[in-house]
Amino acid sequence: MSKRSPSRISRLARLGGLTGRISSSYIGGRVRAAFRGREQRKEALDRLHVDNAELVVETLGRLKGAAMKVGQSMAMAAQTLDLPEDVSKVLGQLHAKAEPVPFDDIRESVEAELEKPLEDAFAAFEPRPIGTASLGQAHAARLPDGTDVVVKVLHYGVERSVDTDLLALKTVFLGSRMLRRERAEVDAAFDEVRDRLSEELDYLQEAANIATFQQIYGQDPRVHIPRVHPHWCTERVLTMDRMVGEPLDTFLEQATPAARQRAGVTLANLYYEMAFRHRTLHADPHPGNYLFDPEGHVSLLDFGCVKRFDEFWIANYAHAALSALDGDREGLLEYVRRIDGWHGNRPGAADVLWHFADTLSQPYRAGQYTIGDHQDSIIDRLKPIIAEMVRYPELTIPRDIIYLHRSLGGLYAIARRLVVTSDWGALLRKHASYAIARAEGRLSA
Numbered sequence: 001m002s003k004r005s006p007s008r009i010s011r012l013a014r015l016g017g018l019t020g021r022i023s024s025s026y027i028g029g030r031v032r033a034a035f036r037g038r039e040q041r042k043e044a045l046d047r048l049h050v051d052n053a054e055l056v057v058e059t060l061g062r063l064k065g066a067a068m069k070v071g072q073s074m075a076m077a078a079q080t081l082d083l084p085e086d087v088s089k090v091l092g093q094l095h096a097k098a099e100p101v102p103f104d105d106i107r108e109s110v111e112a113e114l115e116k117p118l119e120d121a122f123a124a125f126e127p128r129p130i131g132t133a134s135l136g137q138a139h140a141a142r143l144p145d146g147t148d149v150v151v152k153v154l155h156y157g158v159e160r161s162v163d164t165d166l167l168a169l170k171t172v173f174l175g176s177r178m179l180r181r182e183r184a185e186v187d188a189a190f191d192e193v194r195d196r197l198s199e200e201l202d203y204l205q206e207a208a209n210i211a212t213f214q215q216i217y218g219q220d221p222r223v224h225i226p227r228v229h230p231h232w233c234t235e236r237v238l239t240m241d242r243m244v245g246e247p248l249d250t251f252l253e254q255a256t257p258a259a260r261q262r263a264g265v266t267l268a269n270l271y272y273e274m275a276f277r278h279r280t281l282h283a284d285p286h287p288g289n290y291l292f293d294p295e296g297h298v299s300l301l302d303f304g305c306v307k308r309f310d311e312f313w314i315a316n317y318a319h320a321a322l323s324a325l326d327g328d329r330e331g332l333l334e335y336v337r338r339i340d341g342w343h344g345n346r347p348g349a350a351d352v353l354w355h356f357a358d359t360l361s362q363p364y365r366a367g368q369y370t371i372g373d374h375q376d377s378i379i380d381r382l383k384p385i386i387a388e389m390v391r392y393p394e395l396t397i398p399r400d401i402i403y404l405h406r407s408l409g410g411l412y413a414i415a416r417r418l419v420v421t422s423d424w425g426a427l428l429r430k431h432a433s434y435a436i437a438r439a440e441g442r443l444s445a
């Protein structure tokens with residue numbers, strides 16, 4: 001963030017104030033609610049959620065940083081958690097809120113990091129940013145040898161606010177009781193988020209991630225990965241090839257149905273390959289993190305958030321997915337236990353778990369299924385089941401599933417706009433079987 005942004009103390013005060021106001025608003029709300037009927041009570045609670053979401057957006061929008069980033073993720077989650085429509089809408093505004101860092105501050109940061117004047121490091125540097133996000137700002141530039149690059153600059157001091165921000169958000173989350181979750185589960189989820197965020201705050205880590213993806217996909221005709229320019233990289237400055245292509249919105253306006261289909265199938269294939277085969281997932285499927293060419297080839301951008309999977313965990317997850325696909329209820333329940341998703345014996349929990357897996361499997365069982373046509377109502381059918389699931393504390397969200405399913409959800413949202421037809425079951429089976437064979441030592445590479 002710019003050096004004129006709030007100090008650590010005032011940041012703490014703002015977030016602390018926010019937490020306090022939200023917690024007490026729910027207590028006040030509960031007292032008043034006791035005197036109302038069921039319908040009115042729900043309405044009043046919904047209204048309170050909206051007020052609080054507005055408060056969160058207002059405060060976090062000014063703060064940038066981890067709080068904003070996590071707030072955005074919570075907004076994404078809110079869409080599938082069946083929170084009141086208005087709450088999702090208000091939280092959704094977080095995406096548009098980050099204010100650009102002035103060029104003078106960017107110059108100062110880059111020069112301090114690269115230890116030379118901007119004019120010596122680059123042949124050209126565009127003062128207007130191409131993007132400002134919660135953690136950093138991206139500028140187009142040119143290296144002395146003429147290579148077009150993008151330079152990402154981490155916001156000033158943003159890494160110092162992570163723990164404070166997460167603690168405040170956790171308090172909001174627990175205090176608001178929007179979801180009834182056990183403390184230990186919330187702690188584990190926030191630990192996972194903190195781990196990913198800390199990696200995202202180190203651009204040398206992101207540079208290493210890009211190199212990994214170069215190794216895997218550098219020669220792959222379906223997809224383009226930028227090259228890193230290590231001499232222009234530090235923990236706070238990241239320089240890579242500038243990729244050409246259109247953002248999703250423009251692509252959707254211009255592309256042929258065949259190009260849209262190709263882009264969608266590529267994104268889906270990449271997801272399953274990255275998760276099951278390479279166990280290294282590009283886990284931030286925000287539409288701004290892809291560019292598309294007219295034929296539907298995809299450029300992958302933004303390697304800050306990469307989730308890696310343990311060989312045996314992902315094999316058990318693969319077993320769970322294949323059990324659901326094959327209609328094997330007992331198998332599913334067993335493997336969900338093994339991936340740490342179910343602790344207990346209540347039949348009600350088993351029923352709702354199976355209902356969820358069985359419903360989620362339907363598009364995979366359909367042979368050819370079109371994501372995004374008028375018959376595709378999978379999210380609407382899952383929402384009430386998820387609402388039922390969160391009532392069982394023994395159904396927990398395994399830590400490793402958070403970014404796996406967040407990515408699946410984000411990619412599904414993109415595929416829905418592209419409108420993509422495929423045999424999703426065949427795709428899942430191919431890659432899940434690979435993960436299982438690998439864990440059982442039946443493959444050498």
Ligand SMILES: Nc1ncnc2c1ncn2[C@@H]1O[C@H](COP(=O)(O)OP(=O)(O)O)[C@@H](O)[C@H]1O
Nearest residue numbers: 131133136138150226241242243288289301302
């Ligand atoms: N290599 C690149 N080539 C072209 N545009 C890029 C590249 N990297 C980033 N951008 C643009 O800058 C924006 C922000 O970069 P990104 O890596 O997504 O940063 P953040 O981690 O802050 O989201 C992207 O959404 C994209 O529009």
Ligand SMILES: [Mg+2]
Nearest residue numbers: 286288289302
């Ligand atoms: Mg991004």
